[in-house]
Amino acid sequence: MKLFIFIVVITLAKANNIPRVSPGYDCDYCQPEQIHISFGSKTNDIVVTWTTFNDTQESRVQYGVEGMDEEAVGYSTLFTDGGRRKRSMWIHRVLLKDLQFDTKYVYHAGSVYGWSEQFSFKTPPQGEDWVVRAAVYGDMGSKNAHSLSYLQDEAERGHFDLILHVGDFAYDMDTDDALVGDEFMRQIQPLAAGLPYMTCPGNHESKYNFSNYRNRFSMPGDTESMFYSFDLGPVHFVSISTEFYYFLNYGFKMVANQFYWLEEDLRKANQPENRQDLL
Incomplete structure (x- = not known):
């Protein structure tokens, strides 16, 4: 009986190490970069977001308190710049769900084709x-960002x-066909991989219907990071996009969607059981 249990445990351990990608798949440019959290x-x-320049067929984060003994699986989307x-x-x-409050976690992100360095x-x-x-x-900007070293x-x-980057x-x-965007995301990685980097679009993000902004960041909700809210401590944070009103060539629908969403969000936030400081 003891021998049987031992064999089963070894079999399961081996099964967990089986590659989760297509046999024979060769992946160049699959090292994770531009890592940030929100x-x-x-x-x-916590949502961990990163970029690769080829399809790794899997998206994984290994994380934990004392060591990286837990693993979460996510997904990837193909983004093609409009240039x-x-x-x-x-x-x-x-997504790393239901983490302990007021606790330091370590993690790295990647796949069987390569892992990032460890962050916390x-x-x-x-x-x-x-x-x-x-x-x-x-x-x-990505050039002469003198404040970045002080922030780090x-x-x-x-x-x-947390960080609140409110546009531009x-x-x-x-x-330069989004190469500047790649360089910027690499530059903020030391900061954004360790602090929730919460964002809001500005007019500099408008090209190709805000596609670089929509794809590169992961804010709460289902509005492609254009408007959202979240509670943190005693504060209810609300992020909206004033740019909708200046780029109506992309359509009026998002103006209306944001208005009705904001009206409902503030109604809920002002209920007595939810009332907090608004920002």
Whole structure:
């Protein structure tokens, strides 16, 4: 009986190590990069997002508190930039659900074809009785981003709970067939891989119907990161896009959708059981 149990355990262990991709599949340019995190539908849910330049056939994050003994599986989507060269990349998203509050986690992202370096983040405290510390800025380019080193230093000292980048990325993410967007996302990785990097679109993101912004970031909800809200501590954060009103050539529908969504979101937030500071 003991021998039988031993054989079963070994068999299962081997099964878990079987590659989860097509036999014989060879993957070049499959190393994960441009890694960043954001809050999910709850602030103890974290979404890990990254880019590869080929299809890895799987998207995985290994993570944990003491070590990376847990694993979550996500998905990837093919994004083709609208520029002349029609450059393509795969954007990967993995949701880490129901994490412990006020806890440091380590993680790396990737697939059997390559893993990122190890990063860490700390989940926020539970409840509302604490002060939220956010770095809020906009208009950060990929050249002469002098503030980035200061932000990284302050983040490493534990002075922020999240980042709010309120529009105008890279100048511009679509420039040079989106190569500028790639470089910008690499530059913010040391910051954005360890702190929820919450975003809002600006006019510099408008090219090709905001496609670089919509595809590269993963905000809560199902509106492609264009408008959303989330609760953190005593604060109800709301992000909306004023750009809808200036780019009506992309259609009026999103103006109406955002208006009705915002009206309902604020109605719920102002109910006595949900009432918090609004930002």
